[in-house]
Amino acid sequence: MPTVTRREFLKVGVAGAGAVAATGLGFDIAVAESTRVKQNLRIAGAKELHSICPYCAVGCSLVAYTRQKSNGTTELLQIEGDPDSPVNEGRLCPKGATAMQLAISPRRVESPQYRASGATGWKSVSWDFVLDKIANNVKASRDASFITTDGNGSTVNRCEGIAFAGGAAFSSEEGYFATKLMRGLGLVHLEQQARV
Numbered sequence: 001m002p003t004v005t006r007r008e009f010l011k012v013g014v015a016g017a018g019a020v021a022a023t024g025l026g027f028d029i030a031v032a033e034s035t036r037v038k039q040n041l042r043i044a045g046a047k048e049l050h051s052i053c054p055y056c057a058v059g060c061s062l063v064a065y066t067r068q069k070s071n072g073t074t075e076l077l078q079i080e081g082d083p084d085s086p087v088n089e090g091r092l093c094p095k096g097a098t099a100m101q102l103a104i105s106p107r108r109v110e111s112p113q114y115r116a117s118g119a120t121g122w123k124s125v126s127w128d129f130v131l132d133k134i135a136n137n138v139k140a141s142r143d144a145s146f147i148t149t150d151g152n153g154s155t156v157n158r159c160e161g162i163a164f165a166g167g168a169a170f171s172s173e174e175g176y177f178a179t180k181l182m183r184g185l186g187l188v189h190l191e192q193q194a195r196v
């Protein structure tokens with residue numbers, strides 16, 4: 001028969017008395033604990049969608065949990081690292097961990113902003129306005145900085161007045177397309193966020 005020391009006996013006695021006291025007050029620790037766990041499962045039954053963090057070239061995988069609301073809209077419940085990803089194995093850096101703010105932050109900028117030359121503030125403008133503005137500026141810069149021959153008289157046909165930086169979240173096809181377009185304009189200064 002196992003022997004119990006005086007110290008062990010006292011430890012068991014104190015723990016048992018605490019549990020009895022809590023139950024006696026109408027507070028069942030086991031039930032309280034299970035209720036707490038149940039309440040924390042706010043993603044239970046949510047739809048799971050997979051994506052990539054847009055911030056840097058590491059390309060960590062994300063899981064977004066969404067739920068359909070009764071009014072037909074979709075509610076974003078949570079974004080976290082994808083444990084199945086060989087890249088981040090469920091982890092995210094502090095920046096990626098705030099990815100949900102991209103969707104729900106009240107401070108999110110939801111339309112292009114434009115500050116005219118000499119203006120003191122930004123104003124919201126349409127995407128059409130911005131695309132026209134960019135196209136006009138590219139044309140003007142290219143016309144002003146295009147070089148057909150270098151100092152030795154060799155034909156170069158290049159544009160040195162514009163630089164282009166690709167995003168780390170580009171797919172291979174987007175990267176190929178962007179490079180083709182920029183080379184077609186004669187750009188020589190091409191960079192990628194992955195190397196910055």
Ligand code: SF4
Binds near residue numbers: 060088094095097
């Ligand atoms: S979570 Fe951090 S390290 Fe991973 S892709 Fe996003 S910014 Fe880069």
